[in-house]
Amino acid sequence: MMRFFILVAILWSVCSWGQNKHPDSLWLSKPESSDFPGDLQKGYNAFFIETLPEFQSNFNGLKPLFTSEKQILFIHDFKPKELQNISPDTLKISSNLFESSEEIKLFIVENKRFNNILYQPDSLTDLGLCKEFNRVNTDSLKSKKEIDFFLQDLLHTKGVVPDLIVSPYIADIGYLKEKYYKEPVYRAKVTYNNEELNNVSWKEFPHLETCGVFRTSDSTLSPQKRGFMFSPDIYNFTDKNTRISGPKTFRAIKYELGERLRYSLPLEDEINNLANRTDKSTPTDIDFVEDINREKSVSIFNGASSYIDIRNKPEEWLEEISISAWIK
Known part of the structure; x- marks a missing residue:
């Protein structure tokens, strides 16, 4: 019996590692x-309350919901402190969607804390995930096949882990939850000078820009942001030798100008690329003269036929390049 208990504990630990949802x-x-009670019976567990008077007028009718075995979420647009005058002291309320206390039956979260995402199958649009939670709106999930495609596309193609799914019709809520909880959720964050770096994109999800902790079901992450390199530059969450507790931290490091210098052309008395002497530089119609103000020689381009052709081995294709020049 003892052996069986230990085995179960180990299996649960392995299966639940990396996840931040209960x-x-x-x-x-x-x-x-x-119809809050009717929708709750169908398996829905989140409801929108636009105003405090609306919540207050429905409070007595909502009491059976609070005494049920299920946890309930209300999304609102009013000040949360105003609820203290309505709800009894015995009702424990939380604004943290990941709180797992069985004593808490009611979660109340402000609408502004959600990233509002309109789900569009087979299309990618630029998304900013810079709020705490993700609300995904979809037309309907009328079959198990639609649910399978929705979760696969949302989690692994679009890179969005939903906290709230809004849909007029869900064919099988139990099946949706079952499939959802089979997917792992990993957490990562990017810091610069020990502070969280905002507006970070990812090689796996270039259409996303994230702030703070980024949650994903993808096992591999590679952060990207102009002007920065990262340590590590890629991380695989399935590596058994590098398991971590809490979010995986990527450290951002700013590039210095000379770190990725590809071409250096002083153009004083030669046209060789000082950053890479193996490049072949060929000038056409360029003269070198002494500049009195700078006290050194400079190159003269005639504005019509002057140019420098630089060939490197092996030849490389530059998708983008930054240029700094002194020009008179």
Whole structure:
């Protein structure tokens, strides 16, 4: 019996590593729902309350929801402190969607804390994930096949881990949750000078810009941002030798001008590339003269036929390049 218990504990530890969600952290809602008890029976567990008076007028009718075994999420647009005058002291309320306390039955989160994402199948649009939670709106999930495609596309192609799914119709809510919780959730963040770096994109999800902790179901991540290199530059969450607790931290390091210098052409008395002497430099119609102000020789381009042709071995294709020059 003892051996069996230890085996179960080890298996659970392996399967749940890296995840930051518990069985009640996926929230489902109908748009413009007014039948809270009916929708709760169907498996929906999130509801929108636009105003405090609306919440207050429905509070007595909502009491059976609070005494049910399920946890409930309300999304609102009013000040959360105003709820203290309505809810009894015995009702424990949380604004952290990942809190796993069984005593908390009611979660209330402000609407502005969600990234609002309109799900579009087979298309990628630029997204900014700079708020705490992700709300994904989809037309419908009318079959298990649609649910499978939706989760695969959302998690692995679009790179979005949903906290709240809003849909007018979900064919099988139990199946949706079952498939969702089979997917791991890994966490990562990027820091610069020990502070979180914002507006970071990822090689695996170039359409995303993230801030703070980024959650993903993709096992490999490579951060990207102009002007920075990263340590590490790639990380694989499935590497058993590098397991970590908490978010994986990528450290951003700013490039110095000379770090990726590809061409250096002083153009004083020669046209050789000082950054790479093996390049072959061929000038056409260029003269060198002494400049009185600079007290050194400079190159003269006639504005019509002067140019320098630089060939390197092996030849490389530069997708982008920054240029610094002194020109008179």
